[in-house]
Amino acid sequence: MDIELRRVPLPDADIPETQPGIPSREYEERTRALLAAAGTDWVAVYGDREHSANLLFLCGFDPRFEEALLLLGPGERRILIVGNEGVVHASIAGLPLDVALAQSFSLLGQPRASAPRLTDVLRDVGLRPGERIGVVGWKYLEEAETDDLTAPAFVPAFLVRDLRTVTGTDPVDVTAEMMHPVRGLRVHNSPDQIAAFEWAATRVGMAVLGVVRGARPGMTEMEACAAMGYAGEPLSCHPIVASGAPGEAINGLRSPGLRRLRPGDGITVGIGYRGSLSCRAGLLTDEPDAAFLDGVVRPYYAAIATWYATMRVGETGGAVHAAVHDALASAGATFTPMLNPGHQISHDEWVHSPIRLGSGEQLASGMVFQCDIIPTPLPAGTALNCEDTIALADQDLRGRLARDYPDLWRRIEARREFMTSALGLRLSPDVLPLSLANAYLPPFWLSHDLVCTVAG
Structure with missing residues (x-):
């Protein structure tokens, strides 16, 4: 060659001024597709400032200073769990959902009197003993990297612990349903x-x-x-x-x-x-x-x-x-x-x-x-x-x-x-x-x- x-010379730039948006119905379809692909009772999608892409894809929300958790469950339940500052910021989400406060997601030193324990919040929004939980992190391990592909790998350990405490079942990693190079949503x-x-x-x-x-x-x-x-x-x-x-x-x-x-x-x-x-x-x-x-x-x-x-x-x-x-x-x-x-x-x-x-x-x-x-x-x-x-x-x-x-x-x-x-x-x-x-x-x-x- x-x-x-x-x-x-580079041609004159034609830069679009209006930023296209994602319709609410498409976000809803994405959340339904993820829950169906996971095959679990609930899916818990983790995000933080560095790892916001899965949340953005599913609901248009990105945490700014805190962590966040999107729960998808039976009856098309969609609950966004956020810290103190995320409550107001949750208004940018692109689909109907409930917002719950978990102050463990807040920055250190901020108030925690209203909702200090994530386990209590998870019970309050509807998680029950015996239910199966799929977890979406920011990456997943492949066969050469682990002997247990089902164990969530790239989420905070306390989140996996608290989900297990509430349901009595081991959460399973379903991140591939979002990020696999062929079938990932x-x-x-x-x-x-x-x-x-x-x-x-x-x-x-x-x-x-x-x-x-x-x-x-x-x-x-x-x-x-x-x-x-x-x-x-x-x-x-x-x-x-x-x-x-x-x-x-x-x-x-x-x-x-x-x-x-x-x-x-x-x-x-x-x-x-x-x-x-x-x-x-x-x-x-x-x-x-x-x-x-x-x-x-x-x-x-x-x-x-x-x-x-x-x-x-x-x-x-x-x-x-x-x-x-x-x-x-x-x-x-x-x-x-x-x-x-x-x-x-x-x-x-x-x-x-x-x-x-x-x-x-x-x-x-x-x-x-x-x-x-x-x-x-x-x-x-x-x-x-x-x-x-x-x-x-x-x-x-x-x-x-x-x-x-x-x-x-x-x-x-x-x-x-x-x-x-x-x-x-x-x-x-x-x-x-x-x-x-x-x-x-x-x-x-x-x-x-x-x-x-x-x-x-």
């Missing part, structure tokens, strides 16, 4: 959810490219980060701007600091809004570095192009994994992907990934994926990355999106045309780029419209 640098997205994620992806892509275009020698990393133009969008991770001089190690996960950028630095920016993360990395120079271009950029973009060409409904994750690794090997790359070359994304940055060695798990319509090929190792003081979000949609889902969200569909069609005509990429009709930034990679930041393309 012949990779060339060409000057390709959260990996299958409706038109409304895809529209909400596209709103985020469009904005986060332009925020990242704003940093790429705005970064200049002499700025601090924090000054460069300000070019993202943050407007209060809900974040899924801490913003990243990290740099280093040739020969210096670059920590690509750290927050921006006061280091001043210098010509020739390696630099990376990563920003995540709920539903999408975008990342770019390269060198802070305007003249292409021939060794970096031939040894790193060309093989890397060949892998990016291969990823986009391989993604489609019905393909296996193992085939995508193999295609990316084969593309790098064919290009003579001295690096490989640090992690999975792509994964499912949702309100959190990483749900799961069927894209792994030998996986027979099939990619399905409605799945939203992150192109996430992290080249490792690279020479110290250099960086390269091109990370963006797509949705996969079969003909039926594409038709529903075009009907229900015509402006979104117009943006997607324009992005596909730009990616194929201007960047030279091949795309299945199933691939819906959720951002104008998709696959737009300027490896030398001071020439921000000099980007990677596929020749021919």
